[in-house]
Amino acid sequence: MRPLSIRDIRARAVAAPIRRPLATSIATVNTASLLLLDLQTDGGIVGRSYLFAVGRHNLAPLAKLVEAMAEMVKGDPVAPYELEKKLRSKYALLGVHNIVLFAMSGIDMAAWDALGQSLGQPLVQLLGGTRRPIPAYNSTGLGLLPVKDLAREAEELVGEGFQAIKLRMGRPRAAEDLEALRVVKKAIGPDVTLMVDFNQGLGVAEALARGRMIDDEGGVLWIEEPVRADDFAGCSEIRRQIRTPIQIGENFMGPEQMAQALAAGASDYVMPDAERIGGVTGWMRAAALAQAAGLEMSSHLFPEVSAHLLAVTPTAHWLEYMDWANPILETPFALHQGSVLIPAKPGVGLTWNEEAVRRYQA
Secondary structure, three states: OOOOEEEEEEEEEOOOOOEEEEEEOOOOOEEEEEEEEEEEOOOOEEEEEEEOOOOOHEEEHHHHHHHHHHHHHHEEEEEEHHHHHHHHHHOOOOOOOHHHHHHHHHHHHHHHHHHHHHHOOHOOOOOOOOOOOEEEEEEEEEOOOOOOHOOOOOOOOOOOOOEEEEEEOOOOOHHHHHHHHHHHHHHHOOOOOEEEOOOOOOEEEEEEEHHHHHHHHOOOOEEEEOOOOHHHHHHHHHHHHHHOOOOOOOOOOOOHHHHHHHOOOOOOOOOOOOHHOHHHHHHHHHHHHHHOOOOOEOEEEEEEHHHHHHHHOEOOOOOEEEEOOOHEEOOOOOOOOEEEEEOOOOEEEOHHHHHHHHHHHH
């Protein structure tokens, strides 16, 4: 069979509604600013992916980058490793970080989707794995809400069929965080797994103080991003002194930065983000690093592609479930007993609801 070639890559910006606006210690997300990518091939197959732009102001520059990269790869075979090699070379002087890496990751994920479709195989099968339910925690709520609202929302998150949820922390006073933690723990009981996330909101000294507070309280699976994401020395010091496991990784810029974090002993767990780690290609390299280090690896955002990827990750841990793309998907991924189900469709399994895409166009 003749290899597919890239005819064009279309980028469309949407601002999708979020059921529960999410307030964290450093930012509040009220809508999901998404860039939808359609990688069009000469065989008529369209590979799809989306990127989370964090805010609407980032959509335009991210789209421009995708369009510039599209011009560089038009006519090239749909061969993700070769595409990555070419784009890395083109952007070596500018640096393959931040939104440059975002754009490359989106193209990579769309290329893998097209390749899976061309071979009639789900992405997980194309990568050598099998479809299976992927355990997930519900991350769609429990931002920095008033304490009086936390119990209700925690019960709602568990009531959606999950046995694990995440609480955002980083309030102005440690006592407020402790009260929030106790309220949520009481609401969900001992049988529901609880993670907490500071979203980089603390300095090392305060992170140590609040980490000891969490240690004393108990019942927390991990403390996520207590300090600045690239402060691997600080994370290492916190990990050394705090009993509760430390989780970082959503801001790893490529597997190279993950290797630096592992060398520094910065965390007990890792959780790469598909658009920051380098798409499917970058994830597979990161999974090998986690296996070599013996660290459990979870995902951040992008549950649709992350489910496929965790299914072939040797140290797979938890999938972060976010429903932010659901409003623009024709068929959102199914859930069953707190796990995400990988659809029996070729490629990733994404199809856009075009009416919704028009409605939420940014």
